Each structure stands twice: as structure tokens, then as C-alpha cells.
Amino acid sequence: MNRLLSANLICLRKHKFFWIGMSFMFAAGIFFPVNRYLDMKQCGSVNNLDNGFFGCALFIGILTAVFCSLYTGTEYSDGTMRNKIVIGHKRRDIYLANFITSAVTGIAMCAVFFLPYPLYRNSSSGVF
Amino acid sequence: MDYVLRTNALCKQYKGCQALNGLSMNVPKGSIYGFVGKNGAGKTTLIRLICGLQTPTSGEYMLYGRKHTDKDILKSRRRMGAVVETPSIYLDMTAADNLKIQYRILGLPSCSGMDDILELVELKHTGSKKAKNFSLGMRQRLGIAIALVGGPDFLVLDEPVNGLDPQGIIEMGELILKLNRRQGITFLISSHILDELSRLATHYGFIDNGQIVREISAEALNAACRKCVRLEVSDTRILTRVLDAMNLEYQIISGREADVYAKINVSQLTLALAKENCEVISMLERDESLESYYVNLIGGKQDE
Numbered sequence: 230m231n232r233l234l235s236a237n238l239i240c241l242r243k244h245k246f247f248w249i250g251m252s253f254m255f256a257a258g259i260f261f262p263v264n265r266y267l268d269m270k271q272c273g274s275v276n277n278l279d280n281g282f283f284g285c286a287l288f289i290g291i292l293t294a295v296f297c298s299l300y301t302g303t304e305y306s307d308g309t310m311r312n313k314i315v316i317g318h319k320r321r322d323i324y325l326a327n328f329i330t331s332a333v334t335g336i337a338m339c340a341v342f343f344l345p346y347p348l349y350r351n352s353s354s355g356v357f
Numbered sequence: 358m359d360y361v362l363r364t365n366a367l368c369k370q371y372k373g374c375q376a377l378n379g380l381s382m383n384v385p386k387g388s389i390y391g392f393v394g395k396n397g398a399g400k401t402t403l404i405r406l407i408c409g410l411q412t413p414t415s416g417e418y419m420l421y422g423r424k425h426t427d428k429d430i431l432k433s434r435r436r437m438g439a440v441v442e443t444p445s446i447y448l449d450m451t452a453a454d455n456l457k458i459q460y461r462i463l464g465l466p467s468c469s470g471m472d473d474i475l476e477l478v479e480l481k482h483t484g485s486k487k488a489k490n491f492s493l494g495m496r497q498r499l500g501i502a503i504a505l506v507g508g509p510d511f512l513v514l515d516e517p518v519n520g521l522d523p524q525g526i527i528e529m530g531e532l533i534l535k536l537n538r539r540q541g542i543t544f545l546i547s548s549h550i551l552d553e554l555s556r557l558a559t560h561y562g563f564i565d566n567g568q569i570v571r572e573i574s575a576e577a578l579n580a581a582c583r584k585c586v587r588l589e590v591s592d593t594r595i596l597t598r599v600l601d602a603m604n605l606e607y608q609i610i611s612g613r614e615a616d617v618y619a620k621i622n623v624s625q626l627t628l629a630l631a632k633e634n635c636e637v638i639s640m641l642e643r644d645e646s647l648e649s650y651y652v653n654l655i656g657g658k659q660d661e
Contacts (some may be wrong), residue, residue, distance in 0.1 A: 231464075231466040232461060233462065235461045236462045239454070239457060240447065240450075243449065243450055246451075248574060278507060285440055303448075305448075307446060307447060307448055308443055308444075308445040309445045309446070309447055310445075311408075311439075312459060312462065313410070314409055315410070315434065315438070315439045316409055316435060316462065316463060317434040318436060318462070337423060350603065
């Protein structure tokens with residue numbers, strides 16, 4: 230299993246959509262609070278920073294669905310799963326490793342969304 | 358004789374179709390075993406079974422003396438590599454990256470030997486070119502390079518020259534011969550291109566309807582396909598006396614037929630036979646290629 234996860238990590242680092250997804254979520258992590266701040270300035274309302282904390286939930290479902298189909302789908306279309314089975318890895322280990330990789334990718338994209346938040350925090354009140 | 362692969366009455370049934378029907382074959386160590394059969398004969402099914410991609414319905418096979426049901430069959434699997442149907446490569450990665458991933462999958466601590474493998478398959482200078490931009494021949498060679506990671510001594514290639522141009526076929530053949538002669542790698546190659554197989558194979562297995570019709574070595578096949586003149590006479594006993602007197606090599610096929618493996622002076626032979634009251638009924642020159650041998654073999658089975 231460790232070997233499969235290690236190989237998946239290399240594939241992940243080279244996967245174009247992984248970096249596109251991470252960049253998108255980082256940009257969303259910047260855009261959401263800035264957008265709320267501008268709304269607040271315009272309307273005069275008070276907006277807590279943590280109101281938009283889970284805005285990533287809007288996108289993460291779509292991004293992980295696209296990522297999983299691209300990442301796991303190419304294993305089938307390119308036939309690279311055969312290489313793993315021929316040398317003796319079991320199918321359940323391969324599927325589990327792919328699942329773990331996809332799950333970790335989803336978590337990583339969410340984590341990247343939260344990265345810009347410490348830059349916006351008002352240390353005294355937690356409000357913009 | 359050591360055998361890398363032995364199958365015993367292997368059967369594989371899909372829902373409405375018996376793909377393999379009691380197939381038994383033996384692949385000697387160090388050989389290039391050419392696996393010949395028409396479309397749908399069961400070649401790819403057998404290859405998928407021995408690579409572990411599918412399980413047999415019944416029967417067994419042994420890899421390096423271990424049965425496929427043994428718990429330590431994995432040790433035997435680590436000694437083999439395969440290119441099944443199409444090369445299994447990551448199209449968005451370079452040749453080197455594809456090999457690095459295979460090293461990781463195998464759990465090998467370092468990628469030492471990677472450059473040697475790339476040089477062997479002539480992909481060392483592809484640099485940052487991604488596999489999706491490779492030609493078909495390059496992809497086939499990359500597939501073989503991936504199969505070579507870990508130093509296997511048994512390679513299974515399913516129609517490795519499919520779709521290749523004549524130059525690509527020659528290069529693939531040279532690579533296979535190089536690996537077999539220099540590194541002693543045993544090959545199991547299924548192919549339709551019999552001419553190319555005839556230049557490579559040391560053993561042949563002819564498959565039809567999921568069964569091995571004949572297993573034969575290259576020497577025996579060459580002997581069977583030797584150029585000869587087939588004579589049909591009224592009495593082969595008289596023919597043998599005459600041929601012995603003429604010092605001609607021959608083989609008696611039946612009471613009326615014989616093959617003569619030498620250039621015959623037709624007039625002299627006919628006159629000599631006529632003196633002994635032996636009639637010559639027909640005389641036919643035979644020069645059997647692998648293709649005609651295969652067609653006669655499979656065609657003969659259909660007529661039975």
C-alpha cells in the first residue's frame with residue numbers, strides 16, 4: 230500500500246488539474262473575504278470573517294469530482310492499472326490507494342482555501 | 358529442461374463463450390516462445406490469465422514452479438513483466454517519469470539502472486517530451502522499458518509489433534533478440550505477423566479455439582517446412598531402393614508418398630523407377646512457409 234501511495238504522490242505532483250484546483254481554491258480563499266469586505270463597506274453592515282469560512286464547500290464537490298474522474302479515469306484509459314496488477318498488487322489495495330489519494334487531494338484543496346484567512350484576521354475583534 | 362511457465366488444462370469461460378478450453382503449454386527458460394493463433398483463438402485471454410489480470414475458471418498454471426494459487430506466487434510475479442494489449446504508460450509524463458513511477462510501485466529504493474533501460478530501448482534522449490507526443494513505436498518501446506524495471510527474466514508481449522511500420526517492426530525484433538541473447542530473458546510473444554515471428558522465435562505454440570493445437574521447436578518447424586519434392590508412386594519400397602542408389606535424402610510419408618529433400622533429375626529418376634516397374638503418379642514441389650504451415654495446421658483441424 231505504501232508503494233502505491235508513493236507512486237500516486239508522484240502522479241499527483243505531475244497532475245495538471247491538481248495544481249489548477251489548488252490555485253483556484255487559493256484564489257477563492259482570497260476572493261471570498263475581499264468580496265465580503267467590499268460588500269460590508271458598501272452596505273455598512275458588520276460581517277464576521279468566519280461567516281464565509283466554509284465557502285470552499287461551494288466548489289470542493291465539483292473540483293474533487295473533476296479531479297477524481299481525471300485522475301482515476303486515466304488509470305483505466307491509459308491502462309496503467311495493469312502495471313500494478315501484473316507485479317502483484319491486489320485490486321482492493323489499488324482502489325484504496327486511489328481513494329486515499331483523492332481524499333487527501335480534497336482535503337489539501339480545502340486547506341489551501343483557508344490559507345489566506347490569517348492575513349485578514351483583525352486581532353482585536355475578529356471582525357473586518 | 359527448466360520451464361518458466363507451464364499451464365495445465367487451463368479453462369476460462371465468459372458468460373456465453375469458452376475462451377480457453379483445456380490449454381496446456383510449456384515455455385522453456387531462455388526461449389522466445391511465439392504464440393500463434395487467429396483472432397479470437399484465446400491468446401490475449403491466456404496472457405491476461407498468467408499476468409494475474411483474470412482468474413482461470415479451471416485448470417492451473419505454474420510460474421517458475423509455483424502454482425498460481427500459491428500464496429507466494431507474488432515472488433514469481435516479481436520476476437516477470439508484461440505488455441498486454443497496449444503499452445500501459447502515463448501519457449502526460451516523460452519516459453523517465455514513467456519509469457520512476459514503476460520503480461516506486463515495485464518498491465525499489467533507487468532509480469539506478471533507469472538510464473540503462475532507457476538507453477537499451479533507445480529512449481534516452483527524449484528529454485522532456487511527453488509520452489502522448491511519442492510515435493507508436495516509441496510508446497511500444499516505453500511499454501517494454503516499464504516492463505523491464507526491476508530486472509525481470511520473463512517478458513510477456515501481446516502483439517508487440519501491432520501497428521508498427523516496417524522499420525519499427527525490425528527495431529522491435531532487434532530489441533527482443535538483444536534482450537534474449539544478452540540478458541537471457543525468456544519471452545512469450547503473441548503475434549499475427551508470422552514472418553517477423555519466424556525470425557525471432559525458438560519455440561512455437563499454435564492455438565485454436567482455446568486449445569494448443571501444436572507445440573514445436575523452431576528446428577523441428579524448419580525441418581517440417583524444408584523445401585522438398587513430394588512424389589506419389591505406385592510402390593514406395595521400389596522408390597526407396599532407387600533413392601538409396603542415387604544417394605538422395607528422403608522421408609517416406611505413406612505406402613505411396615515420399616518427400617525427397619534434394620534436387621532431383623526428373624528424367625533419371627522416372628527412368629530408374631520405370632525399369633523397376635514403379636509408376637510415378639505425381640511430383641509436386643513443396644516449400645512451406647510458417648504461414649502455410651499454420652494455415653494447413655489450423656485448416657486441417659477445422660476439417661476434422
